[in-house]
Amino acid sequence: MKAIAVKRGESRPRVIDVERPNREPGEVLVRTLRVGIDGTDHGVIEESHGNFPEGEDYQILGHETVGVVEEAGDTDLDEGQLVVPTVRRPPAEGTNEYFERGEPDMAPAGHYVERGIVGAHGNMCEYFTSEPQFLVPVPESLAETGFLVEPISNSEKALDMMYASRSTFEWNPEAAIVLGNGPLGLLTLAMLDDHVDRQYCLGRRDRPDPTLDIIDKLDATYVDSRETPVDEIPEAYEPMDMVLEATGYAKHAFQTIDALGANGVGALLGIPDDWDFEVEGGRLHREFVLENKALLGSVNSHVPHFEAAIETLQSYPDWLVDDIITHVYEPEEVDAAFETGDDRIKVVIEFDSL
Numbered sequence: 441m442k443a444i445a446v447k448r449g450e451s452r453p454r455v456i457d458v459e460r461p462n463r464e465p466g467e468v469l470v471r472t473l474r475v476g477i478d479g480t481d482h483g484v485i486e487e488s489h490g491n492f493p494e495g496e497d498y499q500i501l502g503h504e505t506v507g508v509v510e511e512a513g514d515t516d517l518d519e520g521q522l523v524v525p526t527v528r529r530p531p532a533e534g535t536n537e538y539f540e541r542g543e544p545d546m547a548p549a550g551h552y553v554e555r556g557i558v559g560a561h562g563n564m565c566e567y568f569t570s571e572p573q574f575l576v577p578v579p580e581s582l583a584e585t586g587f588l589v590e591p592i593s594n595s596e597k598a599l600d601m602m603y604a605s606r607s608t609f610e611w612n613p614e615a616a617i618v619l620g621n622g623p624l625g626l627l628t629l630a631m632l633d634d635h636v637d638r639q640y641c642l643g644r645r646d647r648p649d650p651t652l653d654i655i656d657k658l659d660a661t662y663v664d665s666r667e668t669p670v671d672e673i674p675e676a677y678e679p680m681d682m683v684l685e686a687t688g689y690a691k692h693a694f695q696t697i698d699a700l701g702a703n704g705v706g707a708l709l710g711i712p713d714d715w716d717f718e719v720e721g722g723r724l725h726r727e728f729v730l731e732n733k734a735l736l737g738s739v740n741s742h743v744p745h746f747e748a749a750i751e752t753l754q755s756y757p758d759w760l761v762d763d764i765i766t767h768v769y770e771p772e773e774v775d776a777a778f779e780t781g782d783d784r785i786k787v788v789i790e791f792d793s794l
């Protein structure tokens with residue numbers, strides 16, 4: 441079967457031919473429909489994040505997937521059911537407490553692999569197998585868009601953690617900013633209407649630009665980081681109750697402390713490269729303490745977040761998903777699919793359709 445993989449020593453993914461996987465007892469065989477590409481995939485290709493499966497000289501990419509159950513075996517799933525797989529799986533040594541309690545997203549490094557990212561092959565191939573506990577059923581209406589459930593689920597988890605951190609007092613957030621106008625940033629921005637009155641989104645682009653058009657259509661305010669650095673947002677606009685960072689630009693982690701108002705909370709989602717720089721440690725520490733601010737990191741997600749993401753995806757207006765999915769390619773068009781450019785937001789590889 442066809443798979444899109446990066447080979448060791450190569451900097452561009454390509455189509456390779458691999459054996460169709462054999463379903464083990466208790467597993468399901470899934471026929472892949474669509475797999476999205478995100479900033480993390482580019483990090484995997486550039487070797488700034490993730491690693492190849494043990495002993496392999498290639499890694500199949502892909503972690504934003506929607507597929508259909510082809511062989512259900514002796515599981516409770518029905519053949520023909522549309523599913524979205526979660527990303528983390530137990531490491532080679534076997535399961536552990538995080539998986540056993542249904543919280544693999546909280547496992548530290550070494551206690552998991554991530555399909556298509558950390559030490560495991562992904563789903564950018566015609567078929568993959570999985571235990572049913574890692575497959576979340578989705579309605580048939582999401583056959584073309586269901587791969588967006590995974591990235592949305594990452595932000596559902598971040599929002600859960602943000603609310604949990606502010607749950608000990610009466611907190612009524614009014615203003616929120618998403619840092620980053622990539623696909624994760626825009627999908628997250630679209631979620632915030634249910635949480636705050638005023639939404640902002642940070643980018644570094646000139647108009648006309650398709651991501652800025654989406655920010656406008658969502659009635660959010662565009663903040664250009666070239667004119668307004670993140671730490672100057674309170675003076676230029678207003679102090680933020682919530683900051684969701686999705687740029688992977690490491691300075692934003694620290695500038696977020698200044699962007700927040702008293703009692704605000706920031707969540708960091710981006711995955712930056714190494715970068716050494718100076719921060720005003722004493723002032724930021726003081727600010728944190730005296731203003732009851734919170735800053736947290738959030739990675740991955742699990743079944744409850746996927747279930748929330750299905751609801752969220754279904755609540756988005758049709759225009760939003762149409763505008764975000766800018767490019768659909770066949771596997772053979774792999775070179776074009778992994779190009780970058782300001783005209784593309786979410787690029788997807790289509791292996792099959794329902």
Ligand code: NAP
Nearest residue numbers: 478479480620621622623624643665687688710711739740
């Ligand atoms: P992406 O396509 O790389 O998007 C990042 C966006 O941030 C781009 O639009 C970029 O603008 C913008 N940006 C970067 N630096 C900026 C700056 N200094 N000022 C203003 N805008 C800036 O990636 P993505 O798929 O949306 O994902 C975002 C980040 O989250 C990535 O680091 C990804 O690895 C990570 N991620 C983490 C999780 C998690 O579970 N924690 C889940 C998914 C993704 P330009 O395009 O104009 O350069």
Ligand code: BGC
Nearest residue numbers: 480527554557594739740741
């Ligand atoms: C994926 C997450 C993953 C994270 C770190 C993100 O792009 O969507 O599932 O945990 O990268 O590898």
Ligand code: ZN
Nearest residue numbers: 478480503591
């Ligand atoms: Zn991702």
